[in-house]
Amino acid sequence: MSQPVVAAIILAAGGSSRFGEPKPLLRWEDRPLIARAVDTAWAAGLAPVIAVVGAEAERVAPELAGRPAQVLRNYRWAEGMSASLAVGLAALPASVDAAIFLPVDQPLITPALLRGLVARWQATAASIVVPEDAAGRRGTPALFARDFFPELAALSGDVGGRALFARYPDRLTTYRVADPAALIDVDTPEAFARLQARARDSAPQSPLSRARAVLCDMDGVLWRGSQPLPGLHAFFAHLEAEALPYVLVTNNSSRTPAQYLAKLASLGVTCEARHVLNASLAAAEYLANALEPGASVYPIGGDGVYWALEARGFRIASGETPVDAVVVGWDRGLTWEKLATATLCIRGGARFVATNPDRTFPSERGLVPGNGSQIAALEAATGVEAVTVGKPEALLYRQALARMQAAPEHTLVIGDRLDTDILGGLRLGMPTALLLSGVTRREELPQSPIRPDVVFEDLAALVAAWRHT
Numbered sequence: 001m002s003q004p005v006v007a008a009i010i011l012a013a014g015g016s017s018r019f020g021e022p023k024p025l026l027r028w029e030d031r032p033l034i035a036r037a038v039d040t041a042w043a044a045g046l047a048p049v050i051a052v053v054g055a056e057a058e059r060v061a062p063e064l065a066g067r068p069a070q071v072l073r074n075y076r077w078a079e080g081m082s083a084s085l086a087v088g089l090a091a092l093p094a095s096v097d098a099a100i101f102l103p104v105d106q107p108l109i110t111p112a113l114l115r116g117l118v119a120r121w122q123a124t125a126a127s128i129v130v131p132e133d134a135a136g137r138r139g140t141p142a143l144f145a146r147d148f149f150p151e152l153a154a155l156s157g158d159v160g161g162r163a164l165f166a167r168y169p170d171r172l173t174t175y176r177v178a179d180p181a182a183l184i185d186v187d188t189p190e191a192f193a194r195l196q197a198r199a200r201d202s203a204p205q206s207p208l209s210r211a212r213a214v215l216c217d218m219d220g221v222l223w224r225g226s227q228p229l230p231g232l233h234a235f236f237a238h239l240e241a242e243a244l245p246y247v248l249v250t251n252n253s254s255r256t257p258a259q260y261l262a263k264l265a266s267l268g269v270t271c272e273a274r275h276v277l278n279a280s281l282a283a284a285e286y287l288a289n290a291l292e293p294g295a296s297v298y299p300i301g302g303d304g305v306y307w308a309l310e311a312r313g314f315r316i317a318s319g320e321t322p323v324d325a326v327v328v329g330w331d332r333g334l335t336w337e338k339l340a341t342a343t344l345c346i347r348g349g350a351r352f353v354a355t356n357p358d359r360t361f362p363s364e365r366g367l368v369p370g371n372g373s374q375i376a377a378l379e380a381a382t383g384v385e386a387v388t389v390g391k392p393e394a395l396l397y398r399q400a401l402a403r404m405q406a407a408p409e410h411t412l413v414i415g416d417r418l419d420t421d422i423l424g425g426l427r428l429g430m431p432t433a434l435l436l437s438g439v440t441r442r443e444e445l446p447q448s449p450i451r452p453d454v455v456f457e458d459l460a461a462l463v464a465a466w467r468h469t
């Protein structure tokens with residue numbers, strides 16, 4: 001199973017009367033709990049995201065307008081939680097391999113926690129993954145693999161998946177959560193007030209003062225076209241003064257590290273090769289771990305793809321013989337012949353690796369097809385889903401973290417795109433800083449389910465704030 005499909009089922013049907021209004025509508029920061037739960041599941045990459053509503057559904061459901069969730073109504077909510085499980089499970093397509101059940105009233109669940117459950121499930125033979133704190137207390141949200149769906153759907157009364165924990169101890173594994181507060185649910189107005197106060201007080205040390213290392217995007221952050229952006233030199237001076245290790249990471253696969261170093265030098269910044277990681281280098285690194293040395297690879301893409309594969313000792317295939325892998329990066333010289341060769345290689349069993357998922361590229365003429373569009377064509381022709389290396393998938397960031405031997409929770413992600421830079425950071429539990437000097441405009445922020453920790457106009461503003469932490 002290369003890319004398992006994990007769904008989220010948000011349980012928001014209950015009719016608690018203790019709050020004066022339905023729990024899903026309680027506000028946490030700037031959103032109702034139901035919207036927060038959907039945003040968290042979506043940011044974790046879970047799909048589909050299903051919200052099961054019941055009590056006062058006509059007030060709760062509209063809060064999800066415009067969000068990427070399927071809203072289902074459990075008319076039998078008064079019978080207890082099991083009816084909601086059944087409603088959610090019945091809506092899952094056959095392609096779903098596992099599902100995570102999220103109670104709507106645990107506001108401190110993070111995308112990183114949900115990713116952790118999925119990773120734990122993939123790394124073990126267990127069919128149930130349960131979060132657990134350092135004291136051994138088990139909680140929710142729990143992950144269940146498909147083989148348990150029938151039994152979950154058959155539960156009755158006010159019980160949830162916990163009913164199966166004791167029944168199947170040897171099919172269950174636990175996942176240790178970093179912050180035990182993530183498992184706390186809001187049962188009374190007093191508990192809710194306490195949790196809000198705690199979130200304010202433990203208020204996260206500023207993401208800037210927490211940073212011990214930096215992952216920084218380039219285009220739209222350091223420069224736009226050939227123009228350096230404000231704060232460029234102050235930024236590198238700050239990294240040097242604070243002795244912060246950093247890697248400049250980009251989904252762009254077309255250039256070589258030497259080309260990036262030359263570009264930086266032309267803007268008056270001196271870096272070394274270890275400071276640059278792009279998606280083609282990361283793809284070659286990924287394959288170096290997956291294939292034998294000297295394996296053959298059919299590449300589509302620019303100089304950067306060829307250079308990275310050759311530097312790793314792969315044989316560049318012309319496509320006439322069976323090959324071990326196909327690597328696809330953005331290729332302005334793409335032809336039908338290249339697509340045909342890649343299709344035949346993948347159909348012949350070659351691994352299929354995409355440097356980055358960006359579907360479009362912002363050209364002077366407007367949005368034109370990017371690498372994601374090339375990948376979509378090959379996926380359609382082969383029925384095989386590519387392994388994607390670039391942001392928001394985890395491989396690129398993980399390799400950069402490994403290079404610095406840095407912990408994700410102490411590594412600041414700086415980027416200008418919510419759906420790649422920031423989302424990738426959220427999924428790994430990294431603090432994130434969005435800069436408005438590139439693609440994202442401030443007006444987009446309130447609508448987006450992706451929430452960066454801090455937002456600045458540009459690097460200059462970021463560095464100014466950083467110096468004062």
Ligand SMILES: [Mg+2]
Nearest residue numbers: 217219220416
């Ligand atoms: Mg960018």
